[in-house]
Amino acid sequence: MSNGTAPSISGLSSSVGETVTLKGWLYNRRDSGKIRFLVLRDGSGYLQCVVVKKEVPEDVWESSGLLTQETSFEVTGVVREAPRQEGGVELGVTGLTVLSVCHDWPITPKEHGVDFLMSQRHLWLRSARQVAILKVRSEVESAIHDFYHSRGYTKIDSPILTPAACEGTSNLFETQYTEDEKAYLSQSGQLYLEPACAALGKVYCFGPTFRAEKSKTRRHLREFWMVEPEVAFMEIDGLLDLAEEFIKELTTRVLDRRKDDLKRLERDTTKLEATATRPFTRMTYREAIENLAGKGFPVKFGDDLGGDEETALTEGFDTPVLVTRYPSSIKAFYMQPDPADPEVALCVDVLAPEGYGELIGGSQRIHDHDLLLARIRQQELPIEAFQWYLDVRKYGTFPHSGFGMGLERFTAWMCGVPHLRECIPYPRMLYRIYP
């Protein structure tokens, strides 16, 4: 190739007629006596390489017979059109060198159980489905950065090691910081983002988040990646617009650039197209519990919404649903009460369609110093630990809002994958931290 880098399968459609040399691994092989079809995998794509006995030297033919699944090899050949192939090209092989024969590859082209695949996660990553998911994930990450940078946000890296108890230590991972001081792994960057938005106006953080909860469901990981914007002077309505615009843009980007991966995942993209183009449904918590009552879910004011309720709420909608103004009693202490309805908080949960559940949770933050102090006392949180957080309200306070979105939940929804564990390279789950 003219750019001086090694050629890759993904760029081959423009090289028809040229002779190229590629390196990769054998994904699959089909033999038919004097002709062999080798499927080469190089991370960028898949390429059928055709070896015909009469057309190659004896040693090339013999080498091609040694290839087992995942054997690494180098192949040279002429790129030619092959309409039936993915990518529209195949390789007429003229030379082949085995780099390392793979013995006893454990993952066959047939089905496998979850337990087995999870214990082989480092190898499972090589399968076509996992590659497609990880490409979508990476696209989403890149789209997140682009979304905020193009709007003048500054990325703030919030700390991963945090001092004592912010919202209670029961769901925090504890680690020894010094001989006589403990530290905890961060479960949210939000508290650190709030002072930063007073410095920079519009900020966001994006990093790993740790939750030591004993959740054992398809929607939970103990280590996951969360993106959190925080905006000075933004109030609840601006936050709702931001959340909607954000999800729309990420969805559009994935549909636009990861079409092939979604196809491989057999994702029905018509549902995502609605998200990209149509306005999202918005409803208050009070409206939501009425809606649920009509569907046979007796939820009374003050009850939180479980997974079944969330799924029922989004039924009939192709786009995410924004549920706002939950009772303050079931939400975090820092959420601003609604002046028009003081029992509820100015908050939002964004529920994805198709049963994917909560993508985003966010709120307008309490900006009044004394009200926040009262809430901290009411929840019996250690005031000393929150002095710096209260300082945001002490020195030139201002309304501000933000939300958090789980990268894996968003990716799972885009890919139509039922379980979060496939949406992060090395999932950390309850009772499973290998490999």
Next chain:
RNA sequence: UCCGCAGUAGCUCAAUCGGUAGAGCAUUCGGCUGUUAACCGAAGGGUUGUAGGUUCGAGUCCCUCCGGCGGGCCCA
């Protein structure tokens, strides 16, 4: 921690009423010049998770422990 499900060949599963543990994939060997999870033939591969019990006889019934899966709680 609670509720539910299942531990049989390297992997995915089957085994009727309690009566000689089988198949596909993978591996090895053989066949096939356009295959698409290719196909056809053959071979090797088993302490049925673990400890105990019932029985003439247990993969199957009872029970101990272990690890797994799904859900609840919690949240993104």
